[in-house]
Amino acid sequence: MNISKEQYAQMAERASKNSRWYLNVAKAFAIGGTICLLGQTLTELYKLMGADSKSASAWCSVTLIALSVLLTALGKYEKIAKHAGAGTLVPITGFANAVAAPAVEFKTEGYVLGVGAKIFSIAGPVILYGTAAGVAYGILYALFV
Numbered sequence: 753m754n755i756s757k758e759q760y761a762q763m764a765e766r767a768s769k770n771s772r773w774y775l776n777v778a779k780a781f782a783i784g785g786t787i788c789l790l791g792q793t794l795t796e797l798y799k800l801m802g803a804d805s806k807s808a809s810a811w812c813s814v815t816l817i818a819l820s821v822l823l824t825a826l827g828k829y830e831k832i833a834k835h836a837g838a839g840t841l842v843p844i845t846g847f848a849n850a851v852a853a854p855a856v857e858f859k860t861e862g863y864v865l866g867v868g869a870k871i872f873s874i875a876g877p878v879i880l881y882g883t884a885a886g887v888a889y890g891i892l893y894a895l896f897v
Contacts, residue, residue, distance in 0.1 A: 776837050783832065784839030791816055791844075813844055820848035825856055850875045 755763075794815050798808035823829040829849050833840040840846055854870040861870075 779835055780837045780839035782839070783836035784842050787816075787840070787842045787845055816844050817848040820845040821852040824849050824852040829853075847875060847878070850878070 791812050794812040795808045798811045799805065803811060820829060823832070829840070830853075833849075840849070854873045857870070
């Protein structure tokens, strides 16, 4: 098929549907805010149960990670993310999903070659470059401050 750039642009415009960005932003804000509200509520509940502030925060993180992994394993996190978009990228839950999703997807290939080999396929670069950026920042900080 031999088409011109103008014809291609017209075809692409017809195939692309307009995004309702205002609705996407509202959903991301509402769902991301709900995740944050859940985190704050869990922290306060753990404090009421007798945990100190640091322990309550740690238990909140563990609970949010566990819920995220559970929802990923049940196939619910993807459905929530479909509507929430960037709202599900709240760091701790989004990262837990990024680690758990490949593990669930490749489970049928076995625990070593499936889960073990693929579990960090999405989150691995984040860990690598985050660590590298932290080291670079630490060196610059030590040199110039």
